[in-house]
Amino acid sequence: MRSLKRLGSAWQVRHKGRSLTRKKNYYFAEGVSSMSPLVKKMKETNEKDKPLALHYMQTLVEVAREAFLILDAKLRVISVNPIFYQAFKVTPQETENKLIYELGNGQWDIPELKSLLEKILPEKKVVRNYEVTHVFEAIGEKTMLLNASQIDSVQLIILAIEDISDRKKLEQKITEYTKELEAKVDERTKELKERVRELELLNKSMIGRELKMVELKKEIEGLKKPAKNGKSEL
Numbered sequence: 001m002r003s004l005k006r007l008g009s010a011w012q013v014r015h016k017g018r019s020l021t022r023k024k025n026y027y028f029a030e031g032v033s034s035m036s037p038l039v040k041k042m043k044e045t046n047e048k049d050k051p052l053a054l055h056y057m058q059t060l061v062e063v064a065r066e067a068f069l070i071l072d073a074k075l076r077v078i079s080v081n082p083i084f085y086q087a088f089k090v091t092p093q094e095t096e097n098k099l100i101y102e103l104g105n106g107q108w109d110i111p112e113l114k115s116l117l118e119k120i121l122p123e124k125k126v127v128r129n130y131e132v133t134h135v136f137e138a139i140g141e142k143t144m145l146l147n148a149s150q151i152d153s154v155q156l157i158i159l160a161i162e163d164i165s166d167r168k169k170l171e172q173k174i175t176e177y178t179k180e181l182e183a184k185v186d187e188r189t190k191e192l193k194e195r196v197r198e199l200e201l202l203n204k205s206m207i208g209r210e211l212k213m214v215e216l217k218k219e220i221e222g223l224k225k226p227a228k229n230g231k232s233e234l
Contacts, residue, residue, distance in 0.1 A: 004034075050154040054078065057158060066160045073155040075100050075117055082126050087163060090136040116146060121157070125150050131164075143168040 054070065058079050061068035067084035069077055080095050090104060100117070101109040112132040121127050130146040147160040 006084040041210045050156070053151070053154045055157065057156070064160070064232070066162045068078075068161070069100065071100060071117075071159060073157075075157070077103070078156070084161070087139075087161075104136065107134075107136050113146070114170065116148065117157070117159075121148050121150050125152075133168075141165070 004076055005010055036118060057070050061070070061079075061081045064083065068081045069084060070079040072078055077100055078096050080092070084206070085091065085095070088104070095103060095199060101114070110132060112130075112134075116130050117130075118126060120130070127146070127148045131143065133141065135141045135142045142163060143165045145162040145164050147162070149158045151157070
């Protein structure tokens, strides 16, 4: 018999008289990386406790906001939470007891995912915020943050998937808008510089004309003086 109940600001999981209690959202605020108390407890178990460990994981991921998969050591899907089915438009029959790379007619055979599960995770045991972008037939392009933990004592892997596609699209729009704005500012700056150059040339031209006018006036005045002197002599 298993159950999940709310105790004030805490969640309590019960299984055969045993319980695991943690504060609200403590496990799920940042995906699997925030499940360290649970993961630590799982690591303290052994192979004979695997059903209990799996029970704890299944019960907790069912109330998580991210999509979760629980895999065995051979990367077969043991359990998936409802969010995963909703997000990736698949059914339990298409998902459970299958290799993760076989999901969606091979759509999950993603090089970055393989690298995470077969190279990085076995060495590090815990991987956080591993970004993967992939185009799925049913739902189009998705950018995902993967958080994973490998629990060797019970031969299980917890994989959390956060869809950040909308956030990435918004970031891309902001980047594009910023580039467009910078291009417009550069273009306007060039126009203003050219206008300033034209005004400077015009100003120099006007100053030159004024100087010439002053010189002409002086020459005229100089010509007028001899004329006046000639009249006075007559």
